[in-house]
Amino acid sequence: MAAMLDLDAEVLHTYLSEVTSWVADLADGMTVRRILDLGSGTGKGTFALLPHFKDAEAIAVDSSPHMLRHLRDKARERGVTDRVRTVEADLDAAWPDFGEVDLVWASASLHHMADPDRALRDMFAALRPGGLLAVIELEGVxxxxxxxxxxxxxxxxxxxxxxxxxxxxxxxxHMGADWGPRLADAGFVIEGERPFTVELTxxxxxxxxxxxxxxxxxxxxxxxxxxxxxxxxxxxxxxxxxxxxxxxxxxxxTMRAERMVWMGRRPEGRGAGE
Structure with a gap:
């Protein structure tokens, strides 16, 4: 699985670059010091985001110790061990205290959760006011x-x-759900949603x-x-x-791979649950 996730990042690098650039555009003017990568796998989101936010650390969260070891090895290879922290956690259970974060990245992880609506509320609570959430989900295989x-x-x-x-x-x-209304129900303001398609011949x-x-x-x-x-x-x-x-x-x-991306923001001045 780790090898497949690494190949996914390599083969679909154009879409990943486009999505992270969109995140950076939406974060323009923000101070991003802490990124939370939920269901990080081998860290493709973490390593794609860090170059956009030079002063940020990333907290990579996954339930697999094997994935997190692989991620730490990649961080050493890339010379960013001081900017990457790994946390082994079951996101269907009570979450650890990550501290206040500026950006949450949830790529292909929400559909795995037993109660994704609760997870979205937890993401909202973890974000500082004005913080961003990026949800990326698969549109099929x-x-x-x-x-x-x-x-x-x-x-x-x-x-x-x-x-x-x-x-x-x-x-x-939950795979294939329309996450926009569910982000709104959790309190997020929707900044945009966009399909991404990668084709190879x-x-x-x-x-x-x-x-x-x-x-x-x-x-x-x-x-x-x-x-x-x-x-x-x-x-x-x-x-x-x-x-x-x-x-x-x-x-x-030939190859055709599709992803759907939703961007949400925690409004300024709104507390969790409001």
Whole structure:
């Protein structure tokens, strides 16, 4: 998972640069000294934001000690260990006291939470008046395969995504939510919402091929009984390391990845719960 998150940051770097530049524009005139990265994973948000805010420290929060160790290693490699603090915490439980923060970054984390509305209220309480919240959520799983792929009938990737969407509806019911009204209910003023799309065409760079393989391998998990044996056989050949049909060797791959971003601000002079 850590490797896939690192590849996600590398392959989707243009969107990440655009989002963090938008955050910096909205923060123009603010003093940003403390950034809270909730569900930080391997730190792609932390490391993308720090160059925009030269005097800020980032608090990276995740429930996985492995992810946080990986993040600390990356901080050492980048020479920013003095600006990055990691906190292991379950965001579905009572939150640690992070102190007052100026910017909260929540990328692909809200839909994992058991009670995201409570989490939004906690984010509001953690932010100083005038502080910013950036919520980034996935608009489905990236697509890579040609539409005509499949044994006897086209549309293998569409069937994979439909099966995964059904599975996610059972396990992650908040994925795909419209977070704008929920930010407003928590007290935030909505500064904007915007879709971001990243598209790649052949020739595919090598990191994008490895990213496709990892995403499709993750997609393959749990699809037994949800797809036909023929579909599963084709999918297994696609994610194989060495076979001729592997995505590491195909020349007909494209990529379309979509994210939705909401920006909210805690109003000046409004306390938590008001």
């Amino acid at each position: 990236p697509r890579f395969l040609p539409d005509d792929l499949g044994v006897g009938r086209p549309g293998l990737e569409a069937r994979c995504q439909a099966a995964m969407a059904h599975q996610r509806a059972e396990t992650m019911p 052949s020739p595919f760079p090598e990191p994008a091929r490895r990213y496709a393989q990892m995403v499709l391998r993750r997609t393959r998990t749990g699809l037994d009984g949800r797809l036909s044996a023929d579909d599963l056989s084709v999918l297994d050949a696609l994610i194989d390391d060495d076979g001729p049909q592997s995505v590491l060797r195909r020349n007909d791959l």
